[in-house]
Amino acid sequence: MDSKISKADLKLEKIASEKRIKDNDELKVSSDIFDKQTLETLYKLGKQPYLDLLNGEISTGKEANVLLGIKEDSSFVVVKIYRIATSDFKKMQYYIQGDPRFKIRTHNKRQLINAWVNKEFRNLNRAYEKNVSIPKPIVAMNNVLLLEFIGDEDGNPSQPVKNQKPEDPDDFLDKILFELNKFIHDAKLIHGDFSNFNILNHNQYPVIIDVSQSVVLDHPIAPELLDRDILNIHNEFNKLKVKISIDEIKEKINYDKIFK
Ligand SMILES: Nc1ncnc2c1ncn2[C@@H]1O[C@H](COP(=O)(O)OP(=O)(O)OP(=O)(O)O)[C@@H](O)[C@H]1O
Ligand SMILES: [Mg+2]
Known part of the structure; x- marks a missing residue:
């Protein structure tokens, strides 16, 4: 041994x-x-x-x-x-x-x-x-x-959005897209597994987690991953009764400027 x-x-x-x-x-x-x-x-x-x-x-x-x-x-x-x-x-x-x-x-x-x-x-x-x-x-x-650790003082972790629905889904999605915009344009990353499982609801503010698979913008699969991320978040928030189209999401994250 x-x-x-x-x-x-x-x-x-x-x-x-x-x-x-x-x-x-x-x-x-x-x-x-x-x-x-x-x-x-x-x-x-x-x-x-x-x-x-x-x-x-x-x-x-x-x-x-x-x-x-x-x-x-x-x-x-x-x-x-x-x-x-x-x-x-x-x-x-x-x-x-x-x-x-x-x-x-x-x-x-x-x-x-x-x-x-x-x-x-x-x-x-x-x-x-x-x-x-x-x-x-x-x-x-x-x-x-x-x-x-994202959670409270007693060690209780904040829950993924999947398990802890936001009080105001419209407003919460707005905050998510604000964060996603920074993630993409400032950090220059594509998440690749963006969903309500990988966003924590921390006191009604989103915290993005689980970025092991995230890729840099010039990775060959980045565009494909981004489209999938957008689709996921669109479907999940539509289920939460947020009336937003895929094009509106794309506009909020300045989609056209991402791979330039
Ligand atoms: N920083 C953190 N603070 C509080 N809870 C966290 C934190 N990071 C992860 N968690 C909790 O652990 C869970 C799993 O974390 P994460 O998504 O990073 O792992 P994972 O790779 O998705 O695991 P798998 O995909 O195999 O299920 C999250 O859904 C969340 O509940
Ligand atoms: Mg995860």
Whole structure:
């Protein structure tokens, strides 16, 4: 057995025994997300001020588990862990290959997942720097991403719009399009999975999340992804009784100026 890994494991056990990481049952996290590399990464993050303890799960997705972390100063942080076992490597490869920021040509799954997490970090950063309403990225290490927690003081996360309908859908969509406009024209990114699942309703203001698949404007699939994003948001808000056409949405995000 790799002695370095087993040493890190032991230290994590010590942390766990001190109740700094609650047991798996309590976390409702299947043990397969905590493989050795992930444990080692969490341990490394735990040695720095970024993260002190893990305190329950916010969401289990297809590829990632999102956990609530607590920092030394008692503030909350989101810990997004990509599971090696269930990641869609074909998709990752497809999106990364056309991205001029990533030169990697790899079939190594871990390298690909690390690049994917790094891509999400960089996309978040790029949008955050342009004042888009998006969680502030903190650090990316291997398959783990730490980001700002969006929620209340007690650690309750703000819910996706899908589960928490806006009080005023017309006004909420306006705010979404205002943010999307900055995301596209200032951060120069296309989201690629824009939907009510990936927009949080934080006190009736939208916060865009889940930007791992987002691409730069000169990525070959950017125009296609943008059209799909517009269609999604149009359909979802029409269901919420907002009378807006696709052309009106396009006008609000200055569609004609995007790929010039
Ligand atoms: N910064 C955050 N603050 C609060 N909650 C968050 C934050 N980021 C993510 N979440 C919660 O975790 C859920 C999943 O996050 P995200 O969309 O980033 O992962 P995912 O990659 O979509 O997972 P999957 O697509 O596999 O379901 C979100 O729907 C949201 O409820
Ligand atoms: Mg999502």
